[in-house]
Amino acid sequence: MDIREPWSLYATPRNAVRQFLIACHGAGEQTGFSPPFRQRKLPTRGLVYISAGHGTSTSGPGSPAVTVQAPAVIWLFPGVEHGYGPDAAGWSEHWILFAGESFAAFEELGLGNRHQPVLALERVIRDATVLFDDLRTALTTVGARSELAASLATQRILLAIVDAAGSNTGATDLPSFLNVLTQDAPRQMSVAARARRVGMSVGMVSASVKDATGRSLNDFVIEVRIAKAQALLAETQLDIGVIAERVGYGDAAYFSRLFTRRVGVAPTVFRLQQARSIQTELDTL
Numbered sequence: 001m002d003i004r005e006p007w008s009l010y011a012t013p014r015n016a017v018r019q020f021l022i023a024c025h026g027a028g029e030q031t032g033f034s035p036p037f038r039q040r041k042l043p044t045r046g047l048v049y050i051s052a053g054h055g056t057s058t059s060g061p062g063s064p065a066v067t068v069q070a071p072a073v074i075w076l077f078p079g080v081e082h083g084y085g086p087d088a089a090g091w092s093e094h095w096i097l098f099a100g101e102s103f104a105a106f107e108e109l110g111l112g113n114r115h116q117p118v119l120a121l122e123r124v125i126r127d128a129t130v131l132f133d134d135l136r137t138a139l140t141t142v143g144a145r146s147e148l149a150a151s152l153a154t155q156r157i158l159l160a161i162v163d164a165a166g167s168n169t170g171a172t173d174l175p176s177f178l179n180v181l182t183q184d185a186p187r188q189m190s191v192a193a194r195a196r197r198v199g200m201s202v203g204m205v206s207a208s209v210k211d212a213t214g215r216s217l218n219d220f221v222i223e224v225r226i227a228k229a230q231a232l233l234a235e236t237q238l239d240i241g242v243i244a245e246r247v248g249y250g251d252a253a254y255f256s257r258l259f260t261r262r263v264g265v266a267p268t269v270f271r272l273q274q275a276r277s278i279q280t281e282l283d284t285l
Contacts, residue, residue, distance in 0.1 A: 004092075004129075006030040009139035013147045018099055018235065022158075024150035025097040027135050036085020043234050043274035044099045045112065046076030048084060049161070051124055053091025057084040059117035071121040073161055075112050077227070078234035078274065079263075082117075094132050098154050099235040106158050110165070114227055115178065115213065122166035131157050177205065178212055185224035186248040191217060225249070226262050233267055234274045240267050 008028030017023045025044050031052075038058055050072045056065040057074045061081045068074060070091060074084050078099075086093075106112065111119070125131070131153065138149035177198035184197055194217065195205040209217045225247040232243045244255035260266045265273065 004029055004031060007136060009136065010097075011139055011142075011147065011150060013099075013151075014144070015237070017147045017151060019237075020100075020102065021148070021151045022098050022100040022102050022154050023147070024135065024139065024154045025099060027094075027096045027132070027139060027150075027154075029092075029094045029132060031090065031092045033086055033088065033090035036083060038083030039081050040083060041079055041081055042076055042097065043078055044097045045078060045103065045231070045235075046095060046097045047112075047158075047161070048074040048076070049094040049125060049128070049157075050074065051092045051094060051128060053086050053089060055084065055086035055091055057118050058082060059114075066118050068118055069120070071124045071164065073119045073121065073165075075114075075117050075119065077112075077114060077117075077231070079230045079270065080114075094128065096135070096154055096157065100151075101232075101236060103158075106162070109162050111158060111161060113182075114224075115182075119161075119165055121161070121164040123164050125157070125160045125164045128157075128160070131160060177208060181205075181209065181217075181220065182224050185221045186228065186246060188248060188250075194221075221248075222258070222262070226259060229255070229259060229267065230263070230270065233271045243267070 006029060008026065008030075010026035011024060013023035013025065036056060039061075050068055050070045052070045054067065054069040057068050058065050059075075059077070059080060059082045068084065076082055103112065135150060135153035135157065138146050138153050177200065180198050181194060184194060189197075191202055191206075195202045198205055200208065206217045209215065209220050213220055215223065229243055229247045232238055232246065238246075240256065241252040244250070244252040247255070249255035249258070256267055259270075263270060
């Protein structure tokens, strides 16, 4: 196990960085044993790279624990309950908190898939020590240059994850029809049209989605839309109506009612909760 001095640093990137780039809100490393935890929520995205050891991870309320075997990445999603921790032998953990719409480019490469919260890597991340040292250096000072350097360092680590994952990225590991349905979720389409997009009959695609996710096709589409809306609310200042349209709802009032039923609070309240809690949540990482 790679023994490195533990560290953790936090930042509050300016709006321009959050809007146009991937903004790093914090990062750190630690090695050894720390008690596993559950039921934490963060207002940002996050990744936890496990370079050595093994343990467990959970994502979503009431979700079962998933085994994490190094090398692997645990994805954290804004507003989603999660937990993780090593077994008694401990592990080597390297984490980053980040936000920004430009992460969508990495999602197209298979990173950060909500249906694959633990990504097994084919090999350890090449030059991980150098990459995290660069990120640490960027976070030790304050200012626009440091924020840009931290953003670039975060993107370099994300690209390194793509390389280390190889064929294990969500874009290939998940059934291809789920990737297509996820990408198409914000589009206004009939069930028949969605079935044609994946080359299945309506009955077949409905059964396949049920088998793969435990949800009906309609519920799966809604889940993807609401998850995207949560990320946009947490990571941007876009108007609620604009967010509603981006995730597939032309009627902002209907979207707000649906979001409230699914999440438990209105979109405006969800956004306020994330804004108020960001420093508190970061301090508890």
